[in-house]
Amino acid sequence: MKKKKILIRIGSLRHGGAEKVLVNFLKNLPPDKYEIDLLVNLYSGMYLKEVPFWINLRYLIKGEMITTNRPKDIPIKAFRVLYEKMFLWFPFLLYRFILKNKKYDVEIAAIHAMYKEILSSPQKNSKKIIWVHNDIFSIKGYTTKVIREFFRFDRILVISNKIRDGMYELADSDDEKAAIIKIFNPIDREDTLRKSDAEIQDYPFTENLPTFVSIGTVFPQKGYDRLLNVHKKLIDEGLKHQLLIIGDGYDFNTIQNQLNKLGLQETAKMLGFTSNPYPYLKRADFYVMSSRYEGFPTVIAEALIFNKPISATDISGIRDLLQDGRLGNITPNSEEGIYEGMKKFLTDKDLTEEYKKEIAQTELPFVLEKSVEHLQKIIDEV
Template sequence: MKNILFLMKSMQGGGAEKVLLNILKNMDYQKYNISLVLVFNEGIYLNDIPKNVKVSYIFEKETYENNQMIINQSKSVYLNNIKEDYDIEIAFLEGICTKIIGNSTQNSKKIAWVHVDLLNCHYTSSMYNSIKEEEDTYHQFDEIVFVSNYVKESFYKLFPSLNTKGRVLYNPIDIDQIKKLSKAFNVDYDKTTFITIGRLTNQKGFDRLINAVSKLSNENFNFQIIILGKGPKYNELKEQIHNLKLENYIFLKGFEPNPYPYLLASNAFISSSRSEGLALVLCEALILNKQIIATNCSGVNEALDYGKYGHIIENSELGIYIGIKDFLINGSNYTISEKAFSKFSLKKSIEKICDLIDNTSLPKSGI
């Protein structure tokens, strides 16, 4: 039985956390002994972790001091907290998890997951003193997993010496479960409704979406925007909505454990992101045959097959404004076939992840 460690920052309500849960819920626990170590013991998904998984954490909460300790003393953080022996060590989030596992002294196979377009959203740079240090850290890994081809190509542009490593594994999505959950209860809207779902962070571009709606509100369109999610930008976005007098247009509904009935009942899904790897919720919108309006960034083109399955708009506040206005005036009728989301099949993705874990014959890598 293989001993496997997944290291994750926390279990907050983001796409990477949902992907990790899908993986953990579908692993063979007769074959694998799985441990999950959280850097911070926080998040709305903590209670959803399967009982078969051994869970521990490094810090109780995320604080400035704790982050600084990881940045400056990552090797000590690893040695003081990762005590068991593992055959496979997986840093399931770029940046903080990659830095910690990169300091492992174990003779294990090390795998790093990359969920975002680091070339255009290099948020992990704050964890390192230089790009070279970050690049050197990735050299400690035997395998790098990218959630889309675009994410892989961007990564290689940022870190050219790593272009011989890596493979693309699409996020596993339980297609049947999403369809089932979408019918768990009824949701009715009395006007044209756009929905967007995600962590309230700068990356998701909700501030741009609010400004675009402000322009449209002055043009007498009758519609509403539902935003499902929580995150550090909540108060800032709430204040922005209030200052622009958009309380009748935009509704911050917080985190919803089952967002799919709300998504199913909407007229269209909007992605206003500044950058994306391969947005999980956009793929879920495809599964529910929703019309999609999405800013042109990294994995969006890959998910929508370059505009075949949804309206890809300019990645700007103006692009969002034009995209919504065009929908309100002309509607949208993209045909979404099963081919659009079959590559995210849970069974196929889990099989590929298990193949990655079981293939332990790769030589150790080093700087």
């Protein structure tokens, strides 16, 4: 059987949800069926080591990701931007020198930000797929005109009803609507549970207080500023609890300074980045999501695997994952909404037990095998 030749493009393989989902997908594809080139702009990130050996891993630049604007880093960042732009402006150089003139059957933008790179491909006969992991309607710069460009792809994969419905509204024909396919990101349940058994060194909290955990890159979109304000308000009202935030990012120092200014050093901790947050998730009593926007918040799916009561802001993907509130508490996307959600869990033990029971009795739709099978079918039939 002739193997299908596929090119997949992504920025890097850092510690992000889309990157993790892509690697999970690749690890579960049959190597006898596909010949895959994975091209990363920056050869960096914790998931590099998890790419299967049979995947041809190519890159534009090697080096660590730069998340600050220190004067000494500006020349390096400028060079990287110009180098990447060169291949976007003159794509024939990329396909000749980096990809060695290889011909592809399918080309995939693994994140929405790579849409220009795939659409600029000189290989006009390849089928093109874009995988939209984020709520593009909430991202600055993604105007209607920009999003309309996505309809130049043969398939548009979206990960929530909200994004799908938004794309439907922009579609000009039934054919364009037919190109939009909702999929569930694959989550490796067994691997997640196995990793949660790792021992925690120096757990930062006492055992006798309810603990909320939140996991994610520390960007403004995650709403950790709102979360700390809510935590402070609940503590001041006498509702004792602990808050653990796991993740790193360019907003880390800002949020840490806010924590210190609010005097929350004893009850809230910024753990920073860890490659394995699952032991902390397993140990926590509740999961709280304070995000201003997301696409498909993979960590919510993982919290469901651990049967955790969840309170989450009403963002893209949440109603799909929590089945319109049956499996968790969906709050208004505001500081007051986050406050009401956390307060419910701290004052109503029956509610938390009810959510645990519902989760335990539900067959979760994002299990690895089903999602990978669906994605394969899309690639095979495009």
